[in-house]
Amino acid sequence: xxxxxxxxxxxxxxxxxxxxxxxxxxxxxxxxxxxxxxxxxxxxxxxxxxxxxxxxxxxxxxxxxxxxxxxxxxxxxxxxxxxxxxxxxxxxxxxxxxxxxxxxxxxxxxxxxxxxxxxxxxxxxxxxxxxxxxxxxxxxxxxxxx
Amino acid sequence: xxxxxxxxxxxxxxxxxxxxxxxxxxxxxxxxxxxxxxxxxxxxxxxxxxxxxxxxxxxxxxxxxxxxxxxxxxxxxxxxxxxxxxxxxxxxxxxxxxxxxxxxxxxxxxxxxxxxxxxxxxxxxxxxxxxxxxxxxxxxxxxxxx
Amino acid sequence: xxxxxxxxxxxxxxxxxxxxxxxxxxxxxxxxxxxxxxxxxxxxxxxxxxxxxxxxxxxxxxxxxxxxxxxxxxxxxxxxxxxxxxxxxxxxxxxxxxxxxxxxxxxxxxxxxxxxxxxxxxxxxxxxxxxxxxxxxxxxxxxxxx
Amino acid sequence: xxxxxxxxxxxxxxxxxxxxxxxxxxxxxxxxxxxxxxxxxxxxxxxxxxxxxxxxxxxxxxxxxxxxxxxxxxxxxxxxxxxxxxxxxxxxxxxxxxxxxxxxxxxxxxxxxxxxxxxxxxxxxxxxxxxxxxxxxxxxxxxxxx
Numbered sequence: 001x002x003x004x005x006x007x008x009x010x011x012x013x014x015x016x017x018x019x020x021x022x023x024x025x026x027x028x029x030x031x032x033x034x035x036x037x038x039x040x041x042x043x044x045x046x047x048x049x050x051x052x053x054x055x056x057x058x059x060x061x062x063x064x065x066x067x068x069x070x071x072x073x074x075x076x077x078x079x080x081x082x083x084x085x086x087x088x089x090x091x092x093x094x095x096x097x098x099x100x101x102x103x104x105x106x107x108x109x110x111x112x113x114x115x116x117x118x119x120x121x122x123x124x125x126x127x128x129x130x131x132x133x134x135x136x137x138x139x140x141x142x143x144x145x146x
Numbered sequence: 147x148x149x150x151x152x153x154x155x156x157x158x159x160x161x162x163x164x165x166x167x168x169x170x171x172x173x174x175x176x177x178x179x180x181x182x183x184x185x186x187x188x189x190x191x192x193x194x195x196x197x198x199x200x201x202x203x204x205x206x207x208x209x210x211x212x213x214x215x216x217x218x219x220x221x222x223x224x225x226x227x228x229x230x231x232x233x234x235x236x237x238x239x240x241x242x243x244x245x246x247x248x249x250x251x252x253x254x255x256x257x258x259x260x261x262x263x264x265x266x267x268x269x270x271x272x273x274x275x276x277x278x279x280x281x282x283x284x285x286x287x288x289x290x291x292x
Numbered sequence: 293x294x295x296x297x298x299x300x301x302x303x304x305x306x307x308x309x310x311x312x313x314x315x316x317x318x319x320x321x322x323x324x325x326x327x328x329x330x331x332x333x334x335x336x337x338x339x340x341x342x343x344x345x346x347x348x349x350x351x352x353x354x355x356x357x358x359x360x361x362x363x364x365x366x367x368x369x370x371x372x373x374x375x376x377x378x379x380x381x382x383x384x385x386x387x388x389x390x391x392x393x394x395x396x397x398x399x400x401x402x403x404x405x406x407x408x409x410x411x412x413x414x415x416x417x418x419x420x421x422x423x424x425x426x427x428x429x430x431x432x433x434x435x436x437x438x
Numbered sequence: 439x440x441x442x443x444x445x446x447x448x449x450x451x452x453x454x455x456x457x458x459x460x461x462x463x464x465x466x467x468x469x470x471x472x473x474x475x476x477x478x479x480x481x482x483x484x485x486x487x488x489x490x491x492x493x494x495x496x497x498x499x500x501x502x503x504x505x506x507x508x509x510x511x512x513x514x515x516x517x518x519x520x521x522x523x524x525x526x527x528x529x530x531x532x533x534x535x536x537x538x539x540x541x542x543x544x545x546x547x548x549x550x551x552x553x554x555x556x557x558x559x560x561x562x563x564x565x566x567x568x569x570x571x572x573x574x575x576x577x578x579x580x581x582x583x584x
Contacts, residue, residue: 012474013484014169014467018162018222018342019411024355025160025324028317029452036450040515046451047514050310063316067359073414076164076485077478119311122365158328159338160321164488165557170501171470174463175306182304186369192305193368196456209462213505219560222339223332265457268511306463308456310514315452368456 003083003099005038011078021073027108028066031098034082035114042134049128050119058119059128064093065113072107074100080107089135092116092124149229149245151184157224167219173254174212177244180228181260188280195274196265204265205274210239211259218253220246226253235281238262238270295375295391297330303370313365319400320358323390326374327406334426341420342411350411351420356385357405364399366392372399381427384408384416441521441537443476449516459511465546466504469536472520473552480572487566488557496557497566502531503551510545512538518545527573530554530562 009030017023039046052058074080081101088095093115100108116127127135155176163169182192198204220226227247234241239261246254262273273281301322309315328338344350366372373393380387385407392400408419419427447468455461474484490496512518519539526533531553538546554565565573 010471010475012467012471013163013165014171014470016164017159018164018166018339019159019352019354019414020164020166021414023160024358025317025320028320029450032317032452033448033450036515037448045515047310047516050514060311062311062362062365064362065360066316066362068357070354070356070358073354076488077474077483078485122311122313156325156329158321158325160324164485165498165500165560167560170504171463171466174466175304178306178463179302179304182369183302191369193370193456196368206457208457208508208511210508211506212462212508214503216500216502216504219500222342223328223337224339268457268459305455305457306461309451310454310456310458311451312456312458317452 001085003085005034005041005084007034007037007082007084009033009080009082011074011076011080013076015074016076019073021075022078024068024070027068027070027100027110028063028112030080030082030100031068031096031110031112032063034084034098035096035112038084042131042137044131044134057128059116059125059131060119061114062117062122063112064115066110067112068108068110070108072102072105074102074107078102086135087111089132091126094127094135147231149231151180151187151230153180153183153228153230155179155226155228157220157222157226159222161220162222165219167221168224170214170216173214173216173246173256174209176226176228176246177214177242177256177258178209180230180244181242181258184230188277188283190277190280203274205262205271205277206265207260208263208268209258210261212256213258214254214256216254218248218251220248220253224248232281233257235278237272240273240281293377295377297326297333297376299326299329299374299376301325301372301374303366303368303372305368307366308368311365313367314370316360316362319360319362319392319402320355322372322374322392323388323402323404324355326376326390327388327404330376331423334423334429336423336426349420351408351417351423352411353406354409354414355404356407358402359404360400360402362400364394364397366394366399370394378427379403381424383418386419386427439523441523443472443479443522445472445475445520445522447471447518447520449512449514449518451514453512454514457511459513460516462506462508465506465508465538465548466501466550468518468520468538469534469548469550470501472522472536473534473550476522477569480569480575482569482572495566497554497563497569498557499552500555500560501550502553504548505550506546506548508546510540510543512540512545516540524573525549527570529564532565532573
């Protein structure tokens with residue numbers, strides 16, 4: 001199953017630690033960047049969703065579970081590509097699988113569960129219908145953006 | 147003039163970069179931690195200020211200017227102390243001077259201007275009266291907290 | 293089984309995101325701070341281990357797997373306590389279970405696998421014998437440090 | 439004087455704080471990303487410079503002074519452009535002026551001094567000759583990269 005999105009990004013000083021490699025917590029940031037650009041390509045700005053004046057459609061995604069396996073270290077100046085695969089779609093949550101690659105090398109793989117909540121109460125809510133419909137659209141087979 | 151607050155803190159992996167030393171942007175975080183603990187000791191929780199249901203007293207500090215001079219690198223596991231000195235008090239802003247020290251060694255020195263704003267509009271507002279009064283209280287000559 | 297270490301820490305601006313709560317990736321930083329202080333209490337500075345001039349004893353811990361479940365959001369100014377439990381000890385790796393609590397409320401729980409590597413080659417190596425022995429020491433039943 | 443480089447980048451969740459805007463320390467990261475891409479366009483990978491096996495040419499840039507003025511807040515999902523202007527070139531340091539813009543709006547402006555050091559000793563050293571020559575090359579009048 002091809003990913004629905006692939007996002008390229010550079011490793012900068014801010015991402016490294018004294019071990020000379022990317023700090024492991026930063027892969028969660030890398031994965032999040034790719035999910036944000038994927039939602040944007042579907043037409044969704046999370047800032048617009050969050051601050052929507054229209055109460056019923058205000059929605060925010062929160063991360064409820066993360067699993068990451070670190071396979072190879074990335075280093076300063078590396079160009080990495082992070083993909084997005086939707087493994088499960090519920091009415092109020094999504095299970096996403098994500099890989100970080102440097103060329104053909106798999107650096108890290110993650111499983112991220114995101115839940116849809118009301119931005120004010122932080123209580124779970126259904127994913128807005130129009131976003132559910134956008135998720136039905138087939139993803140490009142190889143959707144690299146830089 | 148003695149500082150009004152001194153805050154101890156440890157350097158962790160998250161703070162370091164591939165050069166083996168603390169990433170320079172993180173000194174702004176260290177300075178901010180010390181300012182937060184200083185305000186807390188004066189009785190002010192910034193979260194309570196920000197989310198105050200009472201419109202007229204809702205207030206948030208934003209940073210409008212920073213100057214930092216980096217003198218010596220800090221490293222993983224170092225214990226550093228960050229102080230707070232109030233250089234100027236205006237009706238809606240404060241100029242703070244801050245030093246990061248490792249024992250007697252000066253690592254970095256910063257000048258930070260913070261402005262008081264309304265948390266919703268982000269427009270400047272007067273520093274709440276009770277905080278102005280708390281700022282009049284003399285600081286301890288050596289107020290180390292860990 | 294009581295934790296071998298409990299580390300208190302404050303939530304600062306740097307840890308929050310536009311949702312008004314702690315950014316989920318930062319719990320990996322919180323967990324790491326608690327592990328670092330636990331190793332320090334056992335007598336181990338990771339910086340000293342990493343930069344040891346003595347080749348055979350130079351060692352560095354790297355994180356190879358993380359699982360985190362996020363239960364309740366933490367907010368600016370919250371005081372949280374992060375504990376450390378050793379679930380499995382191998383010759384070259386450790387499985388650690390960690391919880392972040394705010395008073396009695398469980399905020400997040402994580403399983404972290406750390407592996408011991410040579411700091412230069414990043415290849416796996418045995419955990420140094422003296423650290424293995426230190427790990428045999430019983431932990432305090434309630435080892436809060438702030 | 440036109441900038442020698444302009445780097446586009448997106449604001450992600452990781453960059454925001456509970457005030458709903460970009461955390462001020464993160465502009466130093468944004469500025470750094472633009473400098474890194476500028477050096478890369480000149481043919482310089484900082485990772486290669488740092489880890490050069492060739493002792494005499496091993497070099498690392500460290501930041502020694504930063505001044506940032508924050509004018510307007512950036513928000514989640516904003517696209518910003520960060521430019522690079524070389525204000526002064528010394529034998530062992532550079533003074534860089536950088537702006538962060540959102541369309542025509544100036545968000546932040548910074549003055550960053552970077553010094554060239556030996557990566558092992560962290561002592562100042564001359565900027566390598568070939569990089570000095572590359573700095574002589576005229577910059578494109580409008581060098582946007584995304």
